[in-house]
Amino acid sequence: MLAVANAFVGRLRSVVEKIVNVNPIRYIVNWGKLYSLWPVHLTTACCSVEFGAANCPRFDVGRMGVAQFFGSLRQCDLIVIEGTVTKKMAKRVKKIYSQMASPRYVIAMGACAISGGLFYNSYNIVKGVDKILPVDVYVPGCPPRPEALAHAVLLLQDKIRKGRVNITDGE
């Protein structure tokens, strides 16, 4: 009986793999993902003030489908690197990223996250978070305004909308 059930699941999987990137289905799956982004609650530097403002009523990125910061990494699929990342913190950032749900997305917020910014010549700074994580969207500025972060969310959503669905994500 178990063998029959496994054979059925195996066939179901191959059917899903074949149809998931057919346009209406791909659109619906991506639509679900892009309007339910769950950001990790992680702060590495002072850009976090603008990140907080973007979540408050005046700018309210929640209306674009970005949920409030969430404590459990199992549900999170978006990490916004809020400014400077020190080499000591880089290990923790990578660990947090590895524990997030897949597919997962990265926004590098601020000059410090993009290139080291003000602290470029410092011995203990990661000179661009793209050296440790695959960045999807960069938000320049020091600090970037909340509107710039909102624009980054729109760009990320556009990228998700056009992307292919990979059912092996997270395995």
Ligand code: SF4
């Ligand atoms: S970009 Fe500016 S505001 Fe953001 S972490 Fe660096 S120094 Fe702070």
